[in-house]
Amino acid sequence: MNVDRIKKQFPIFKKHPEIHFFDSAASSLKHKDAIKSLSDYLAYNGTNVHRGVYKLAAEATDLYEGARAKVADFIHADVSEIVFTKSTTHAINMLAYAIQDLINEGDEIVISELEHHSNLLPWLNLAEKKKAVVKFIPLEKGSITISNFKKVLSKKTKLVVTHHISNVFGYVAPIKKMIELAHKVGAYVFVDCAQSASQVEIDAKKLDIDFLAFSGHKMYGPNGIGVLYGKKNLLEMINPAEFGGEMVDKVHLDKESTYKAVPYKFESGTPPIAEAIGLASAIDFIKKGNRKAKYQYTLNLRNYILENLKDEKGITIYNKDFDTNLITLNIDGVHPHDVASFLDSMEVCVRAGHHCNQLTMRYLEQNATIRASVGIYNTIEDCDVLIKALKETRDFFIGFWKE
Numbered sequence: 001m002n003v004d005r006i007k008k009q010f011p012i013f014k015k016h017p018e019i020h021f022f023d024s025a026a027s028s029l030k031h032k033d034a035i036k037s038l039s040d041y042l043a044y045n046g047t048n049v050h051r052g053v054y055k056l057a058a059e060a061t062d063l064y065e066g067a068r069a070k071v072a073d074f075i076h077a078d079v080s081e082i083v084f085t086k087s088t089t090h091a092i093n094m095l096a097y098a099i100q101d102l103i104n105e106g107d108e109i110v111i112s113e114l115e116h117h118s119n120l121l122p123w124l125n126l127a128e129k130k131k132a133v134v135k136f137i138p139l140e141k142g143s144i145t146i147s148n149f150k151k152v153l154s155k156k157t158k159l160v161v162t163h164h165i166s167n168v169f170g171y172v173a174p175i176k177k178m179i180e181l182a183h184k185v186g187a188y189v190f191v192d193c194a195q196s197a198s199q200v201e202i203d204a205k206k207l208d209i210d211f212l213a214f215s216g217h218k219m220y221g222p223n224g225i226g227v228l229y230g231k232k233n234l235l236e237m238i239n240p241a242e243f244g245g246e247m248v249d250k251v252h253l254d255k256e257s258t259y260k261a262v263p264y265k266f267e268s269g270t271p272p273i274a275e276a277i278g279l280a281s282a283i284d285f286i287k288k289g290n291r292k293a294k295y296q297y298t299l300n301l302r303n304y305i306l307e308n309l310k311d312e313k314g315i316t317i318y319n320k321d322f323d324t325n326l327i328t329l330n331i332d333g334v335h336p337h338d339v340a341s342f343l344d345s346m347e348v349c350v351r352a353g354h355h356c357n358q359l360t361m362r363y364l365e366q367n368a369t370i371r372a373s374v375g376i377y378n379t380i381e382d383c384d385v386l387i388k389a390l391k392e393t394r395d396f397f398i399g400f401w402k403e
């Protein structure tokens with residue numbers, strides 16, 4: 001893989017050649033083609049979709065629907081199964097509202113403590129509203145095992161919620177087997193693909209996923225765009241989550257309105273047109289070349305960082321045993337915000353905090369951690385700078401042990 005060539009495709013490095021960016025798990029940097037197609041639409045079109053009958057509006061509709069087709073192809077789905085949303089969070093909230101009628105009092109929702117708040121709170125809220133019971137999968141060394149999953153799965157399970165790749169530990173969950181088992185008891189499965197969509201192939205059909213979601217801004221694409229996928233028959237069965245222009249078919253004074261066919265009944269108001277078009281270009285970039293090799297490249301860089309830090313005094317790593325593109329750690333006794341500010345002074349960008357995942361922090365018995373995540377543009381030199389910067393930070397704050 002020619003990382004220098006890839007790096008040149010990210011305009012930010014022209015303005016900031018000095019940065020060593022290790023926060024792609026929060027938001028990746030943006031690929032030039034995603035920026036260009038988004039800004040070309042704004043500059044040379046800018047009209048609404050599905051409404052105007054003039055040529056310019058038809059072109060906007062073609063671009064937007066072309067983006068939907070690209071997303072559908074990306075996850076092996078049908079175009080009717082792709083709903084554009086603002087983000088993963090928006091998609092999950094929409095879904096949790098839309099499937100209310102499928103959940104009854106006493107039904108069980110199976111989930112784990114590893115979920116991002118966006119994939120936890122909407123489901124807890126749904127459970128509370130519908131008097132459903134939430135069952136947490138017992139964790140084993142920070143991960144979901146099939147045997148523990150089986151312990152909480154039962155005929156009462158109506159919904160299984162899981163991440164594909166966790167945002168704190170970064171490993172790939174055993175979703176294939178989880179989905180198989182969940183379907184055997186008649187449960188629906190939602191998979192949060194926010195972290196995985198940029199990294200590994202997702203075949204919604206082969207995996208038999210009922211619902212999934214992801215965001216453009218973690219995929220080298222724009223903010224403000226997300227995707228909700230649902231099997232067509234399920235999307236047809238559930239209610240719209242938001243109401244307004246364009247999602248409706250017939251409106252009456254004296255009887256219930258009727259709604260458009262899927263996916264349009266889920267897209268009310270003016271959608272994120274520029275952002276969807278930008279996402280389509282980001283997908284082109286992700287699909288170019290050998291995806292497995294690109295993923296392996298990020299795992300190799302992360303393993304290089306791990307190898308260089310794992311035996312260092314004063315540095316505790318929480319996800320040593322996982323195959324992942326990120327490393328979650330603390331410098332003992334030093335608040336991660338102090339560490340991250342120190343690293344920033346050396347042009348190293350990392351995430352510090354609870355990563356919108358307080359349950360996993362509780363599991364680790366930490367208030368917060370440092371998370372350094374590798375993106376496709378990172379180099380071995382970036383890793384060397386990160387390693388050196390972390391050691392220097394450790395020495396600055398707790399170097400007394402050296403004496």
Ligand code: PMP
Pocket residue numbers: 025026087088089090116118119163165166167192194195215217356
């Ligand atoms: N789930 C996971 C696993 C995530 O990492 C994130 C983003 N940090 C989200 C959901 C929420 O994504 P967004 O902020 O794009 O809605």
